[in-house]
Amino acid sequence: xxxxxxxxxxxxxxxxxxxxxxxxxxxxxxxxxxxxxxxxxxxxxxxxxxxxxxxxxxxxxxxxxxxxxxxxxxxxxxxxxxxxxxxxxxxxxxxxxxxxxxxxxxx
Amino acid sequence: xxxxxxxxxxxxxxxxxxxxxxxxxxxxxxxxxxxxxxxxxxxxxxxxxxxxxxxxxxxxxxxxxxxxxxxxxxxxxxxxxxxxxxxxxxxxxxxxxxxxxxxxxxxxxxxxxxxxxxxxxxxxxxxxxxxxxxxxxxxxxxxxxxxxxxxxxxxxxxxxxxxxxxxxxxxxxxxxxxxxxxxxxxxxxxxxxxxxxxxxxxxxxxxxxxxxxxxxxxxxxxxxx
Amino acid sequence: xxxxxxxxxxxxxxxxxxxxxxxxxxxxxxxxxxxxxxxxxxxxxxxxxxxxxxxxxxxxxxxxxxxxxxxxxxxxxxxxxxxxxxxxxxxxxxxxxxxxxxxxxxxxxxxxxxxxxxxxxxxxxxxxxxxxxxxxxxxxxxxxxxxxxxxxxxxxxxxxxxxxxxxxxxxxxxxxxxxxxxxxxxxxxxxxxxxxxxxxxxxxxxxxxxxxxxxxxxxxxxxxxxxxxxxxxxxxxxxxxxxxxxxxxxxxxxxxxxxxxxxxxxxxxxxxxxxxxxxxxxxxxxxxxxxxxxxxxxxxxxx
Numbered sequence: 092x093x094x095x096x097x098x099x100x101x102x103x104x105x106x107x108x109x110x111x112x113x114x115x116x117x118x119x120x121x122x123x124x125x126x127x128x129x130x131x132x133x134x135x136x137x138x139x140x141x142x143x144x145x146x147x148x149x150x151x152x153x154x155x156x157x158x159x160x161x162x163x164x165x166x167x168x169x170x171x172x173x174x175x176x177x178x179x180x181x182x183x184x185x186x187x188x189x190x191x192x193x194x195x196x197x198x
Numbered sequence: 199x200x201x202x203x204x205x206x207x208x209x210x211x212x213x214x215x216x217x218x219x220x221x222x223x224x225x226x227x228x229x230x231x232x233x234x235x236x237x238x239x240x241x242x243x244x245x246x247x248x249x250x251x252x253x254x255x256x257x258x259x260x261x262x263x264x265x266x267x268x269x270x271x272x273x274x275x276x277x278x279x280x281x282x283x284x285x286x287x288x289x290x291x292x293x294x295x296x297x298x299x300x301x302x303x304x305x306x307x308x309x310x311x312x313x314x315x316x317x318x319x320x321x322x323x324x325x326x327x328x329x330x331x332x333x334x335x336x337x338x339x340x341x342x343x344x345x346x347x348x349x350x351x352x353x354x355x356x357x358x359x360x361x362x363x364x365x366x367x368x369x370x371x372x373x374x375x376x377x378x379x380x381x382x383x384x385x386x387x388x389x390x391x392x393x394x395x396x397x398x399x400x401x402x403x404x405x406x407x408x409x410x411x412x413x414x415x416x417x418x419x420x421x422x423x
Numbered sequence: 424x425x426x427x428x429x430x431x432x433x434x435x436x437x438x439x440x441x442x443x444x445x446x447x448x449x450x451x452x453x454x455x456x457x458x459x460x461x462x463x464x465x466x467x468x469x470x471x472x473x474x475x476x477x478x479x480x481x482x483x484x485x486x487x488x489x490x491x492x493x494x495x496x497x498x499x500x501x502x503x504x505x506x507x508x509x510x511x512x513x514x515x516x517x518x519x520x521x522x523x524x525x526x527x528x529x530x531x532x533x534x535x536x537x538x539x540x541x542x543x544x545x546x547x548x549x550x551x552x553x554x555x556x557x558x559x560x561x562x563x564x565x566x567x568x569x570x571x572x573x574x575x576x577x578x579x580x581x582x583x584x585x586x587x588x589x590x591x592x593x594x595x596x597x598x599x600x601x602x603x604x605x606x607x608x609x610x611x612x613x614x615x616x617x618x619x620x621x622x623x624x625x626x627x628x629x630x631x632x633x634x635x636x637x638x639x640x641x642x643x644x645x646x647x648x649x650x651x652x653x654x655x656x657x658x659x660x661x662x663x664x665x666x667x668x669x670x671x672x673x674x675x676x677x678x679x680x681x682x683x684x685x686x687x688x689x690x691x692x693x694x695x696x697x698x699x700x701x702x703x704x705x706x707x708x709x710x711x712x713x714x715x716x717x718x719x720x721x722x723x724x725x726x
Contacts, residue, residue: 201664392467394463
């Protein structure tokens, strides 16, 4: 994750940027990969930007930030943790599968 | 200069093969043998004729929970290798999985790095993802023994791999299409809101995509060609 | 149904026959519109997921796209004599761009097959005029085909055509580069477009619209594209590059047959320009010229 003001990389768990002191966005505690789970990704506010309208006398390019929902924007909740009990965790007993598929290598 | 237009399509199917995907995988198996004919018929209806079609399959699960978290096939030429393709699809079994998110982003990374055809006046490189789960952040399981080297470190880097109109490191911008049959959940929704050339058909998480018929799936794929 | 920037969707956005965008119908202020969601470029909204350089890069692409298309759409609207579908709105909502156009109540293909000769001539002349104006303003449509003409019946009973789909439009002075994919229907593709795609060099001009229009006119008059050796070639442009001259049906009146023949010239520099085509057609009344001729029968087929 990066500081929005100066672009410096934020430490995991940082509440403030170590370089410029700007408060880190909520959810930066989730780690460098912007969430090691899935839920700590902030939903962006939905804005509308008018670019061209044939009915306007001048083309408007100002940004109109509009809430498209009445409820306040809130952080995405982590999806409910569901533990599936797998039917089997062992290697495929399907010999045919290994005829067609292989483990991919490093990229 | 060859005077004939050639239209070559490569497809990479990324299939979530965890337990809950059983019904979807069954549907894919039922239709694998006729897939080529169904696609070409639909393309003819659209007055488009394909010269070469190849398909490959990536089966993904969970690097933490599963012993076969990521398995890949080669490309099959269709229709010449339709029987082999069908056998390949039929060999997939839905099992495993740990927590709800799976490792779909790593599957996408492998898909982007497919050995796409360089032939053809007009080309399409289509990645189709089938999953009923959200994904972990990329790198979530990087400590696992089977986790590969060279995977993008984060979503930012994976986004660069996908590219855009000015940057196409692994897949040509004009040719690429990503068709997501996936829930409106992380990180699929983030992909739809960040990457170009993506069409997202949201599934109801947990229901295994059963709301889409095979015909709708073929239509969706053909609309992307 | 959801709302996008005040447009209440009447139908879910679908990808059918869309060339990989999503479209549907929407209402605003008691009027119906056609709305299209574009899938390239996409504006990055998840700032936390991208580093500043990537964010800036993607936003720059979007800014260029906005600037380019704003001017293009203004010019398209200004070029219209009523026969180009009107672009009502172009905006970004969240991460995606949307185009809104007037909704045209089109007649069915069945009905189009039965249009009168007078209608056919009027439509063809109107298309020469409106696309000619577009060309004069420096814009190439680049996707002229039957599917992109919406035919509608006026209260008077006459049928007119409106040109739609500006997704592939470009400024003639800024044509697509040879390594970019040129979209468009292969039936209508000009030979030089194929050469550019195949060789990844060369350029394309307004002449590609003229070629496509020639094919389209042939379909309007006869129900099919011009003839070529289908045992050797799949598309008209292949036949032209193979050294064949496309066969313009003798069913078509002489003056139009000659015009279509000139529109289908293989070398773009030798192809007639639409302003010259219009000059040729000017002052020729459809009634006096073709009133005495036998009616054209439209065979079942494309039209």
